[in-house]
Amino acid sequence: STIRCDVLVIGAGAAGLMTAITAGQRGRHVQVIDHANKIGKKILMSGGGRCNFTNTGTTPANFLSANPHFCKSALARYSPYHFIEMVERHGIAYHEKELGQLFCDVSSKQIVKMLVDECQQAGVQIRTQCSVERIEHGTDGFRVHTTHGLFHCASLVVATGGLSIPSLGATGFGYEIARQFGHQVLPTRAGLVPLTLSGTHQERLAELSGVALPVEASSNGTRFRNFMLLTHRGVSGPAILQISSFWQPGDALSLDLLPGQDAAEWLRQMKRERPAAELRTVLGDVLPKRLAQRLCEHWLPDRPVRQLDEPDLRKAAQVLSAFPLVASGTEGYRTAEVTLGGVDTNEVSSSTLESKRVPGLHFVGEVLDVTGWLGGYNFQWAWASGHAAGGVV
C-alpha cells in the first residue's frame, strides 16, 4: 500500500523536525522517517545532556562553508529569538552559560519533547526504524521505497545530518541521495573534534592528561581564546574543538599559553621582581604547575630568571606566546561534534533550500556544506534551514 503525503522528511533530527513542524503548521501533510530507534539522538546527547540549543549572537560569520553567503538568508529569517520564543512557550527553563550560549536548566529531553509536541499539533507523523531502500523521481513527485512501505510525495527533504558519531545513527546517506540526483558533495572531514599529538609532543604531554588551562589557539589566521584540556592522546577542550575546524594535517597550529599577556614583558617583570626564582617556579604561578615543569624540562631554560639575558628571554616569550603544537590528526567522526563539507551549496537555493537540479528536493541542516562554530550555532542552522524549507515545501 502506498502512503501518500505532500512532504516526506528523511531524518528526525533537529533540521528535519523543524522542517516538518513548519510545513505541518501550513497545513501540509507531512511524514518524517528515521532509521534510528529513537528520534533526536544528537539533541539528547548535546551540550552534556542540557542542549546548547542556540546562540544569541549568531551571525553568518560563525559558520564555515565554501560559500560563506549561503547561510545568510535562512539565518536572517529565523533568528535565535524565534527559537527562544518556542522554548519559552513550552515552559522550558534555560540559562546563558557564556558567550551567548543558551542551555536548558534541566535536560535536553525537554527540547525533543517540545519538537515532538509541536509535530503532533501540526499533524506530522513520525516513524522510527524506517530505512530507505530506493528513491525514484518522476513528473508526479518522488517514490520512496522503505522498510515501512512505499511513500509517494511531492516534496522530499533530506535531513540526514553529517557523519559525526555513527553510534548515534549518523550515516552518509544524505550525500548518496545528493549524488543520485547529480549534486556535488564537497569533501567531508571531522570538525569540532579533539586533536591527536604525535612523536615527542605526545610523549612529553601525555602524562599531563587532565591538565586544563586557558589558551589562545591559532591556525590559518583564525584564533580562539578558551580552555584547552590535555588528554591521553592529545588535546581537547573548547579552544581546541573550535580551532580543529580550521586546521588540517600539516597546517601549523600554535598556542598562546599566556593569552592576553605580553609574555616578554611579563618575563622582564619577573626578572626584576623575583630574580632568584627558577623559571619553572614563576611560571607555576600562572600556568598549571605540572605544565610549567614540563615546559622547563623540554622547551624552556631551566634556570633562575636572572640568568636569562634578553635573547633568552625573547626566545622563552616566543615559546609561551606561540607554542608550536605538532598535531598529527583528529579523533575523527567517532567523537567529532560536526562534519565539515557536504552537499555543495552552489546547487541549492539559499532561500528555499531547494535543489536547483531537481524541483521538490530539499536539503536542510548539517548535510549541507554549512558548519557552525562550537556554541549553539549548529542547532541554530538546523532550526533556520528547516524553517526556511518548511515554509515552502
Ligand code: FAD
Ligand atoms: P541530526 O540531528 O544528526 O539528525 C539526522 C537524523 O537523520 C538522525 O536522527 C539520524 O538517525 C537520521 N538518519 C541518518 N541517516 C539516515 C538514513 N540513512 N535513513 C534514515 N534516517 C537517517 N550543536 C549545537 O548547536 N549545540 C550543542 O550543544 C551541540 N552538541 C553536540 C553534541 C554532540 C555529542 C554532537 C555529536 C553534536 C552536537 N552538536 C551541537 C551538533 C548538532 O547536534 C548537529 O549539528 C545537529 O544535530 C544537526 O542537525 P541535523 O538535523 O542536520 O542532523
